[in-house]
Amino acid sequence: MSQQPRLTRKNRQRLELSTAWGVAIIAIGLTLFPLYWLFVISTKKPVDAFKTPPDLIYIPDFSKYVEIWQQGSFAAAFFNSVIVVGLGVVLAIVIAAPAAYAIVRFRVRAGRWLALWLLLAYALPEFLFVIPMYVLYQQIGLFDTQIGLALIYQVFAVPFAIWLIQAFFSEVPRDLGDAARVDGCTELQSLVRVYLPLAAPGIAATAVLVGIVMWNEVTIALSLTFDESRTVTIAVASYRGYAAMRWQEMAAASVTAIIPMLIFALVAQRYLVKGLTFGAVK
Amino acid sequence: MTHDPGGTRTDRGTRFLIPLLVILGLTSLYPTFYSLYMSVFDWNWGQRFNFVGLENYLELLSSERFQISLWNTFVFTIGAVAVELILGLSLALVVNRLSRGAAVVRTLLLVPLMVSGIIVALIWKVILDPTIGPVNLVLRQIGLPPLGFLGDPAMGMASIILIDTWWQTAFVFIVFSAGLQALPREPLEAAEVDGAGFFARLRYVILPMLKPIILVILLFRTIDCMKVFAIIFGTTGGGPLTTTESVQVLAYRVAFKQQGMSLSMTAMVIFAAVVLVLVMAIRRAGRSENPVG
Numbered sequence: 036m037s038q039q040p041r042l043t044r045k046n047r048q049r050l051e052l053s054t055a056w057g058v059a060i061i062a063i064g065l066t067l068f069p070l071y072w073l074f075v076i077s078t079k080k081p082v083d084a085f086k087t088p089p090d091l092i093y094i095p096d097f098s099k100y101v102e103i104w105q106q107g108s109f110a111a112a113f114f115n116s117v118i119v120v121g122l123g124v125v126l127a128i129v130i131a132a133p134a135a136y137a138i139v140r141f142r143v144r145a146g147r148w149l150a151l152w153l154l155l156a157y158a159l160p161e162f163l164f165v166i167p168m169y170v171l172y173q174q175i176g177l178f179d180t181q182i183g184l185a186l187i188y189q190v191f192a193v194p195f196a197i198w199l200i201q202a203f204f205s206e207v208p209r210d211l212g213d214a215a216r217v218d219g220c221t222e223l224q225s226l227v228r229v230y231l232p233l234a235a236p237g238i239a240a241t242a243v244l245v246g247i248v249m250w251n252e253v254t255i256a257l258s259l260t261f262d263e264s265r266t267v268t269i270a271v272a273s274y275r276g277y278a279a280m281r282w283q284e285m286a287a288a289s290v291t292a293i294i295p296m297l298i299f300a301l302v303a304q305r306y307l308v309k310g311l312t313f314g315a316v317k
Numbered sequence: 318m319t320h321d322p323g324g325t326r327t328d329r330g331t332r333f334l335i336p337l338l339v340i341l342g343l344t345s346l347y348p349t350f351y352s353l354y355m356s357v358f359d360w361n362w363g364q365r366f367n368f369v370g371l372e373n374y375l376e377l378l379s380s381e382r383f384q385i386s387l388w389n390t391f392v393f394t395i396g397a398v399a400v401e402l403i404l405g406l407s408l409a410l411v412v413n414r415l416s417r418g419a420a421v422v423r424t425l426l427l428v429p430l431m432v433s434g435i436i437v438a439l440i441w442k443v444i445l446d447p448t449i450g451p452v453n454l455v456l457r458q459i460g461l462p463p464l465g466f467l468g469d470p471a472m473g474m475a476s477i478i479l480i481d482t483w484w485q486t487a488f489v490f491i492v493f494s495a496g497l498q499a500l501p502r503e504p505l506e507a508a509e510v511d512g513a514g515f516f517a518r519l520r521y522v523i524l525p526m527l528k529p530i531i532l533v534i535l536l537f538r539t540i541d542c543m544k545v546f547a548i549i550f551g552t553t554g555g556g557p558l559t560t561t562e563s564v565q566v567l568a569y570r571v572a573f574k575q576q577g578m579s580l581s582m583t584a585m586v587i588f589a590a591v592v593l594v595l596v597m598a599i600r601r602a603g604r605s606e607n608p609v610g
Contacts, residue, residue, distance in 0.1 A: 059415060066483070069440045130336045134333060134336070142330075144331065149334070156345040160568075166352070166581055167347070167352055170351075253435045271436055275439075285439055289439065289440070
């Protein structure tokens, strides 16, 4: 008799575990199916792409990928995005790192107001600043430029970067910074020689996450670029023609835009959780 | 914070904040004040530039279309945040049960967060298409009538919420997962020893301990949902009729399709005020528990 409860308990645990796996697998299926479908559309022959019922087994044809790169305008948009993200990320880190250092190491006067400002700047609906910036950029020649876009992206990138870097800096032992000061380092040297090297993986992860957000940005890029510095997301959207949707080109362009982000996310995987939780959870 | 030998260190700190203040001023303060200023004129991207006082505000607040867009934005936000919170928490609890393989499951579930909103929109436009979409294909196969989804005025908003759920539940899931993993073991074990069932433990132990995290999720999901643009722009464009037109979609149309510069800036001033009040309210609810801000 004494064995029976233990057995049922074991069985119950086994049942629980297999139910959990069942739910997890369904969730993964529902998560990945739309992306799989996107890939399928991009690699089928035009006549087969929307055949009903669809062929489940087919030989992938990558000619649409070659086509979109040869058209030139997609390649141009892709490299525009690379430049905008590069500029934008460097700017964000250069601005956010000293600010995060000041917030972590000193009692900043009006620090609470600064924290509130960061949150509100991050919360601003895009068109509140996009429409005035459209007018300003038209006047000073920054409309449809990579630098103009990288500049306005700071409104969300800098708060995001500060929250993350702040979390990474606060893990650096205070004594190390104090010791550097005692040894005659200026605050700037303490930041550059102590804090930045110790938090380097965190800074890199911050750069990756800020970069992913910028790469995927739509609302601002749609309004502040036209042709010259059109980004990759806008190029994807442009396959919606006047007459019909060019689904296959759109799908190939989408897959091309997603893959670099997946690679970056994998590289920064260890820090992804901290990044996605805005540094709020360790 | 404890050892701050004098006022001088505070001043040194200010120096490190100058680039931040400059960039935040340019990208947030300048446009806000410019919009406030322009909202009392009738500028249409042309020669006309007359002072009209509060006329734009009165026109918008009495405009049915603006009211509808505000209503749509609220419906979307409440719907999407509620569904994502429940789904994200449930998934986090389930995946937390898996001992081996949980890390792989988490990574796979995070993938949608790496996809741009416009691409998400276009993917789901295909998936939900009445003729070529796989969902309706399956419905027809099992003998059910096809559904209109994004093209049906009665289903448009629900479809947009569905799309956002696919896209952003992963964020809620991963924050809850991290929160669950960081929970102290003892209170949970104590509750289990006391014979508390799963739902009792969830209600009286897990959720109270997760409160700060729930507020972070609520804050960032609400901000994001209120700003919704790309997934609507890329699917319905606000239609059918105006059933999915959010405030940002309306602002885009008024500013860039109708050159109503003053009017669109006024709309955004009103809307930004609404969003900021919401943010402050959620932040107040989580004061001293919320590590962000």
